[in-house]
Amino acid sequence: MTLRSEDLIRQLAANLRPVQRVSHPAVATAAWLAIVAVVIALAVLVSGPRDDLAERLTWGADLPQIFAATFTGILAAFAAFQLALPERSGRWALLPVVAAVAWIATMGAGCLQDLALLGPDAWRISMSMSCLAFIAGLGVPLTVAMLWLARHAAWLRAGPVAALGGLSAAALASVGLSSVHGMDSAIRVLLWHGMSVLVVAMLAALLGPRVMRRGFAAP
Amino acid sequence: MSDGRATICLEAPAPLALRDTTLAEGRDARDLRWSRMMVAAQAGDARSYAALLRECLPLLLAVCRARLRDATEADDAVQDTLLTIHRARGSYDPARPLRPWLVAIAERRALDRIRSRSRRARREAPVDEAGEITSGERGVETELDAQRAAAKLRSAIEALPLAQRTALGLTKIQDLSLAEASLRCGMSVSALKVATHRAMHALRRRFGPEN
Numbered sequence: 001m002t003l004r005s006e007d008l009i010r011q012l013a014a015n016l017r018p019v020q021r022v023s024h025p026a027v028a029t030a031a032w033l034a035i036v037a038v039v040i041a042l043a044v045l046v047s048g049p050r051d052d053l054a055e056r057l058t059w060g061a062d063l064p065q066i067f068a069a070t071f072t073g074i075l076a077a078f079a080a081f082q083l084a085l086p087e088r089s090g091r092w093a094l095l096p097v098v099a100a101v102a103w104i105a106t107m108g109a110g111c112l113q114d115l116a117l118l119g120p121d122a123w124r125i126s127m128s129m130s131c132l133a134f135i136a137g138l139g140v141p142l143t144v145a146m147l148w149l150a151r152h153a154a155w156l157r158a159g160p161v162a163a164l165g166g167l168s169a170a171a172l173a174s175v176g177l178s179s180v181h182g183m184d185s186a187i188r189v190l191l192w193h194g195m196s197v198l199v200v201a202m203l204a205a206l207l208g209p210r211v212m213r214r215g216f217a218a219p
Numbered sequence: 220m221s222d223g224r225a226t227i228c229l230e231a232p233a234p235l236a237l238r239d240t241t242l243a244e245g246r247d248a249r250d251l252r253w254s255r256m257m258v259a260a261q262a263g264d265a266r267s268y269a270a271l272l273r274e275c276l277p278l279l280l281a282v283c284r285a286r287l288r289d290a291t292e293a294d295d296a297v298q299d300t301l302l303t304i305h306r307a308r309g310s311y312d313p314a315r316p317l318r319p320w321l322v323a324i325a326e327r328r329a330l331d332r333i334r335s336r337s338r339r340a341r342r343e344a345p346v347d348e349a350g351e352i353t354s355g356e357r358g359v360e361t362e363l364d365a366q367r368a369a370a371k372l373r374s375a376i377e378a379l380p381l382a383q384r385t386a387l388g389l390t391k392i393q394d395l396s397l398a399e400a401s402l403r404c405g406m407s408v409s410a411l412k413v414a415t416h417r418a419m420h421a422l423r424r425r426f427g428p429e430n
Contacts, residue, residue: 004298005276005294005297005298005301008301009273009301011405012268012269012302012305013265013266013268013269013272016260016263016268017263018261018263019261019308019309021309021312021313022309022310024312084310085310086310086320086324086327087323152309155303155402156303156307156327157327209398213408
């Protein structure tokens with residue numbers, strides 16, 4: 001036993017290379033948000049902002065939902081960078097829960113308001129693949145960027161870190177989507193935004209650890 | 220840190236070694252020293268790194284033994300921990316003590332071992348069921364045949380090149396995932412895949428296809 005450990009220590013020391021120290025979670029989150037802001041701003045510019053964006057923001061009806069989604073994205077990213085450090089508590093994973101619940105609640109409240117205004121027509125659900133395409137199209141590459149930033153977690157808590165990274169990327173992409181096109185009913189927002197975010201977070205949880213280990217981590 | 224002192228730390232029983240270190244200099248002073256050694260290791264100082272790993276080995280072993288009663292498994296978990304420390308060394312923040320960072324990694328690797336053991340246990344067939352088949356004269360013959368076949372297989376595996384033998388042992392016999400096997404032996408996942416594939420191919424060529 002002792003000999004095997006001694007051999008391994010000798011090998012590890014012989015192969016030692018200087019490493020760059022991982023940034024503090026707050027700094028890493030700031031870097032991540034800067035990347036997200038640039039990518040989403042470009043996507044919004046390319047897609048063209050919705051015509052009534054200024055009006056909607058002034059009116060304020062969409063603001064709680066946008067704020068809740070933004071907070072979910074920021075807190076999920078901060079939690080991912082905390083969890084990526086070995087000695088940090090696993091309870092950091094719960095950090096975005098309140099914001100995520102608030103986000104779902106704002107979408108649910110919108111559904112009820114629509115129901116009061118429009119009656120059963122408010123519950124008519126139609127396909128909106130463009131939502132899924134926008135959120136997944138931005139969320140997946142952004143998740144990959146997050147996995148690269150948190151690659152030091154590849155051999156520790158890769159699954160939860162990747163899932164939180166995916167949640168953060170998808171939540172922020174959903175904010176970008178709200179600036180691009182309006183939804184005619186809250187149930188569509190809840191269904192399509194919610195489902196797209198869930199798909200990205202689940203994909204991240206399932207495939208993220210492999211991507212981190214094979215693509216980004218030290219062998 | 221001299222090699223002599225490191226050897227004493229390695230060979231002493233874990234709790235005694237821990238007590239000795241604590242008595243000698245106090246936990247705060249030791250944490251500070253370990254932290255400095257790790258910072259030097261992050262900058263590429265191999266001597267500090269080796270000395271640090273040797274010094275913290277009793278702590279890692281104590282953590283793994285607290286979770287895993289089997290000494291061999293605890294030792295394997297310590298090896299996994301050393302590999303993870305190496306891979307994740309950039310994630311240590313010198314503003315914090317090193318001990319919790321080390322303990323967290325050791326706990327995680329020990330828990331991985333427990334999970335892997337329970338997965339293996341679920342897949343293994345109960346020995347009692349196999350015993351019924353080998354009862355009676357025919358059973359004895361069958362058992363002898365099985366023993367001969369097992370001996371042939373063992374010698375065929377022993378004849379494989381080292382990398383293939385290691386890959387086969389970890390992925391097919393110990394039934395570890397590629398990631399876990401990679402952690403254990405230090406081979407990359409793709410190298411493990413290739414080595415396992417070649418080993419299986421060599422065995423099939425010798426014994427014919429599986430039924």
